[in-house]
Amino acid sequence: MKIQGVPHRPIEIVPGQKTVRIIDQTLLPHALEWCELATLEAAAEAIKTMQVRGAPLIGATAAYGYFFAVRDDASDVMRARAYDLLMATRPTAVNLRWALNRMHRVVASASLVERAAVAWAEAGAICEEDVRTNHAIGAHGLEIFRKMAAQKPPGSGPLQIVTHCNAGWLACVDWGTAIAPIYQAYDAGINLHVWVSETRPRGQGASLTAWELGQHAVPHTLVVDNEAGHLAQRGLVDVMIVGADRVTSRGDAANKIGTYLKALAAKAHNIPFYVALPVSTIDWTIADGVRDIPIEQRSGREVTHMGGLGADGRRQEVLITPASTPARNDGFDVTPGGLITGLITEHGVYEASAEGLNRLAIQLGRTKA
Ligand code: MRU
Numbered sequence: 502m503k504i505q506g507v508p509h510r511p512i513e514i515v516p517g518q519k520t521v522r523i524i525d526q527t528l529l530p531h532a533l534e535w536c537e538l539a540t541l542e543a544a545a546e547a548i549k550t551m552q553v554r555g556a557p558l559i560g561a562t563a564a565y566g567y568f569f570a571v572r573d574d575a576s577d578v579m580r581a582r583a584y585d586l587l588m589a590t591r592p593t594a595v596n597l598r599w600a601l602n603r604m605h606r607v608v609a610s611a612s613l614v615e616r617a618a619v620a621w622a623e624a625g626a627i628c629e630e631d632v633r634t635n636h637a638i639g640a641h642g643l644e645i646f647r648k649m650a651a652q653k654p655p656g657s658g659p660l661q662i663v664t665h666c667n668a669g670w671l672a673c674v675d676w677g678t679a680i681a682p683i684y685q686a687y688d689a690g691i692n693l694h695v696w697v698s699e700t701r702p703r704g705q706g707a708s709l710t711a712w713e714l715g716q717h718a719v720p721h722t723l724v725v726d727n728e729a730g731h732l733a734q735r736g737l738v739d740v741m742i743v744g745a746d747r748v749t750s751r752g753d754a755a756n757k758i759g760t761y762l763k764a765l766a767a768k769a770h771n772i773p774f775y776v777a778l779p780v781s782t783i784d785w786t787i788a789d790g791v792r793d794i795p796i797e798q799r800s801g802r803e804v805t806h807m808g809g810l811g812a813d814g815r816r817q818e819v820l821i822t823p824a825s826t827p828a829r830n831d832g833f834d835v836t837p838g839g840l841i842t843g844l845i846t847e848h849g850v851y852e853a854s855a856e857g858l859n860r861l862a863i864q865l866g867r868t869k870a
Pocket residue numbers: 554555556557594665666667668669672673677678679705743744745746756757832
């Protein structure tokens with residue numbers, strides 16, 4: 502997608518180098534700064550500190566981290582070290598494991614001298630596939646939005662869409678998952694408006710989704726996280742759509758904390774609630790998401806403090822609670838499949854149930870779902 506009219510990706514190959522540069526997402530929306538990654542440790546650190554974040558982008562960055570390790574030392578000892586270091590960065594987004602398993606498998610089958618070239622090519626392939634995948638998710642979501650917009654009574658205003666966190670191009674290699682259908686619907690001329698929920702505590706909605714929708718001129722309004730129920734109750738929401746960090750074999754979906762409450766509000770008001778995801782976000786090894794998806798526990802400081810731009814134009818962080826208030830900070834929650842209207846994947850839209858995912862597994866040629 503474009504930044505001030507110029508096409509960019511949040512992870513790009515540095516021309517003429519075997520390195521990548523990433524947009525430092527901790528600095529958006531107030532500063533657009535690129536950061537070059539050239540080592541395993543730098544890639545791991547960028548994921549851990551959330552300079553890059555979002556399930557698909559975490560996977561893509563890890564793939565390059567793995568390449569950096571193999572380029573310096575192609576031994577099996579180093580491959581195992583790279584795998585373990587990168588796997589330990591963030592626990593919930595299963596795309597990390599998916600990308601690392603893929604790198605591990607492909608590189609292991611190459612000779613020692615070929616390994617670096619194979620790893621570089623595979624990391625690039627993961628990125629290019631992500632772009633195609635997300636475009637396909639967008640196309641399937643576009644058809645849903647097109648039908649919904651056509652069914653709105655004349656004069657009833659734009660298609661009103663709620664999204665949470667950032668599942669746009671900043672969270673992927675391009676397009677996004679949940680935001681891809683929004684971009685494609687907007688580009689197709691569908692009259693739409695997006696309610697962007699701010700996503701406390703780190704504010705991915707406020708700082709990232711609002712920024713990227715603004716860059717594409719998509720009409721949107723920022724709301725606090727608690728507003729979705731109120732908007733739904735007042736008839737101001739037609740559809741909700743979010744991304745996912747891990748979806749189980751029966752369709753339970755882990756996504757940014759606050760997603761579950763939105764799904765409950767959608768159910769109460771009979772509003773369709775969609776989860777958009779690439780197949781690489783499905784964890785086929787587990788069914789019960791509430792029991793088995795690991796939820797990242799983050800520092801309470803993210804809850805007790807808020808950061809932003811001060812009047813002097815410099816980034817500031819302020820304490821918003823009594824100094825000794827304890828805070829709990831679960832990074833994600835799990836929405837049971839029963840609350841999800843459909844899973845929008847690159848292969849089409851599937852019911853968020855064991856049957857729906859089994860249908861997808863058969864289509865993918867998986868022997869066992
Ligand atoms: O903690 P983050 O910012 O990595 O969380 C990101 C999300 O929860 C996204 O909604 C999810 O990864 C889907 S990204 C296409």
